[in-house]
Amino acid sequence: MNDMTLPNPSEAARVAPPAPLGMLAELTHRCPLSCPYCSNPVELDKRSGELDTETWKRVFSEAAAMGVLHLHLSGGEPTARKDIVELTAHAVKVGLYTNLITSGIGVQREKLEELANAGLDHVQLSIQDAEAENADKIAGLSGAHDKKRIFAGWVLELGMPLTINAVIHRGNVENIEALVNMALDFGARRVEIAHSQYYGWALENRKMLMPTREQVMKAAETVERLRAELQGKLVIDAVVPDYYARRPKPCVGGWGKQSLNVTPQGKVLPCHAAETIPHLEFDYVTEKSLSEIWTNGSAFEAYRGTDWMKEPCTSCPRKEIDFGGCRCQALAITGDPRNADPACSLSPFHAKITSLAIKDAADDGRDYIYRRFGATPGNAARVQITRNGAPV
Amino acid sequence: MSDVPSEATPKLPRGVRLRRDEVRQEWLLLAPERVLKPDAIAVVVLELCDGARTVGTIVDELAQKYAAPREQIETDVKKMLRDLADKRVLDLA
Numbered sequence: 320m321n322d323m324t325l326p327n328p329s330e331a332a333r334v335a336p337p338a339p340l341g342m343l344a345e346l347t348h349r350c351p352l353s354c355p356y357c358s359n360p361v362e363l364d365k366r367s368g369e370l371d372t373e374t375w376k377r378v379f380s381e382a383a384a385m386g387v388l389h390l391h392l393s394g395g396e397p398t399a400r401k402d403i404v405e406l407t408a409h410a411v412k413v414g415l416y417t418n419l420i421t422s423g424i425g426v427q428r429e430k431l432e433e434l435a436n437a438g439l440d441h442v443q444l445s446i447q448d449a450e451a452e453n454a455d456k457i458a459g460l461s462g463a464h465d466k467k468r469i470f471a472g473w474v475l476e477l478g479m480p481l482t483i484n485a486v487i488h489r490g491n492v493e494n495i496e497a498l499v500n501m502a503l504d505f506g507a508r509r510v511e512i513a514h515s516q517y518y519g520w521a522l523e524n525r526k527m528l529m530p531t532r533e534q535v536m537k538a539a540e541t542v543e544r545l546r547a548e549l550q551g552k553l554v555i556d557a558v559v560p561d562y563y564a565r566r567p568k569p570c571v572g573g574w575g576k577q578s579l580n581v582t583p584q585g586k587v588l589p590c591h592a593a594e595t596i597p598h599l600e601f602d603y604v605t606e607k608s609l610s611e612i613w614t615n616g617s618a619f620e621a622y623r624g625t626d627w628m629k630e631p632c633t634s635c636p637r638k639e640i641d642f643g644g645c646r647c648q649a650l651a652i653t654g655d656p657r658n659a660d661p662a663c664s665l666s667p668f669h670a671k672i673t674s675l676a677i678k679d680a681a682d683d684g685r686d687y688i689y690r691r692f693g694a695t696p697g698n699a700a701r702v703q704i705t706r707n708g709a710p711v
Numbered sequence: 712m713s714d715v716p717s718e719a720t721p722k723l724p725r726g727v728r729l730r731r732d733e734v735r736q737e738w739l740l741l742a743p744e745r746v747l748k749p750d751a752i753a754v755v756v757l758e759l760c761d762g763a764r765t766v767g768t769i770v771d772e773l774a775q776k777y778a779a780p781r782e783q784i785e786t787d788v789k790k791m792l793r794d795l796a797d798k799r800v801l802d803l804a
Contacts, residue, residue, distance in 0.1 A: 338734055338735070386732070388739065388741055388746055389741070389744070414730075416741045418743065418744075440725070440726050440741075440743075441726045441743045443743070479725060479726065480724060480726030480743060482744070508724075508726075508743075508799045509743055550797050551797045551799075553799070
């Protein structure tokens, strides 16, 4: 039994692409936390523009019919949607595997119980650090960490499997063993040790977030050791930090190959950062069916397969393995999304990404730019830790 | 990697689902952030993992059904169950 791999699309002679395995539904950008590495775009969608209940239900039905297996109910904080139970119940009804990606903040036990009764398959809870003070500083909300511990207890009481997700950066990279132990202590079956990926808010905060090469190496050793020690108790999935890598990650498993993302206002993206590529045009679920967008949408076609590639990717034996890495990172660092991801040592820009990492890791900046509505770096909203939304 | 006891009663925990995918025309085991493709034999074994049958009973049933040597089936089944338990997609208790 092997992890699933899909047929190579270039062998399928431009027939319909294989069905996506997973869909990320960003139900809302509203969130009680303000993590400076948030994967949401810097320009957040407002509540008034969010899709209504019936549209999301139709999108879930379309997703299931076209072969999506996993539905990730995400945000922002997905439970900020008043219709979260109705949406989850519908997703379960149409046969999707439902995963709630939550901060655990602002969710009452009754609501979680309703979600469990609706058939929610799995809960993924974010944790910012292993100790409360720094965790709350990163989240930008006092008291958040302690609430997460309580929330994790409810998930277990209600019989649902729990994954802990910890985004790793300079502010917590030394605490990986403690984070993994905390996941065990919380009763998780799985933990994601996910090094921050530098798009959107994380790119704005890169000087504050970038770890040193030594920290990254040590983190990798720690993960390997704990994996062996905890086999059968806890699954540790790691997302590697690619600024110090030699080979790029196969970003989203290949563009338009395995997954898609729907924004709060219904824009369909090949990956959550795709809007940073300025010339791409995205379709909306309010205008076309999900299947039509997946199969023929120009943004999905732009970098699907390997025909769009340039050297060194075109002649690379690994082009069907990593698909040239990440288009958004190629754009951000090299100025051209068709270039090889500069994380690859074969990229002429590889030295640049390494030197950016070393420079940023040595920065002694002390202020995060917190993720807030309207808090784009242009208006310099460097907000300190807050209690109930007010600075303290 | 420890041995799987014959008296264990394996079952798929909540959050792991064995289902027939009509779009891809195949059996899938869905787990958090993972899709596993069980082969035909694995599907038969997983359908017997109901939390009531012991591993010993499952092996007996398969040995009878496939008229195969019990020892060989026991080795294969226990290896498969250990592998799935290590991935935390099967409970052995």
